Amino acid sequence: MDTGGKPPRTVLIVDAARAVRAALAGFVKGEGYAAETVDSGERALSTIKDNPIAFLVVDLKLPRLSGIETVIRAKVLNPDLIAVVMVGLGTLDAGVDALKAGALATIMKPFNAEELLAVLKRGGEHLDAQARIQDLQVELAKSH
Numbered sequence: 001m002d003t004g005g006k007p008p009r010t011v012l013i014v015d016a017a018r019a020v021r022a023a024l025a026g027f028v029k030g031e032g033y034a035a036e037t038v039d040s041g042e043r044a045l046s047t048i049k050d051n052p053i054a055f056l057v058v059d060l061k062l063p064r065l066s067g068i069e070t071v072i073r074a075k076v077l078n079p080d081l082i083a084v085v086m087v088g089l090g091t092l093d094a095g096v097d098a099l100k101a102g103a104l105a106t107i108m109k110p111f112n113a114e115e116l117l118a119v120l121k122r123g124g125e126h127l128d129a130q131a132r133i134q135d136l137q138v139e140l141a142k143s144h
Helices: 018-030 041-050 067-077 092-100 113-143
Strands: 010-014 034-038 055-059 082-087 105-108
Touching: 010 018, 010 041, 018 034, 018 113, 034 041, 041 055, 041 067, 055 067, 055 113, 067 082, 067 092, 082 092, 082 113, 092 105, 105 113
Parallel strands: 010 034, 010 055, 055 082, 082 105
Antiparallel strands: none
């Protein structure tokens, strides 16, 4: 991933399973992203509050605060956050709920690395477009 001289965007990975967090972190780092990992929705919200997180990859089923509730609360803290919810077999309805809550996409567990990469790329393009719009709005305001 070419960052154009900017620091790499950070992916926050939220899963109760340490092995899943480690595998995902290794994968996204190998693709040029920075990665943070936490094991709960509560820790995710704290991390999002204190750090510039671009992407949230969260398991649907977490103890206490669900993945969907984590997405809802995270989008309040950072409306531009790109959220991806990992869902297991038999949770299609919950996947639809995740999209309604503001997730850009859902991916099936066990995850397909190429599918995740495609979603991150699409989300990055969205963030780039948002940044360009903000730049143009600033330029327009300065010209008036």
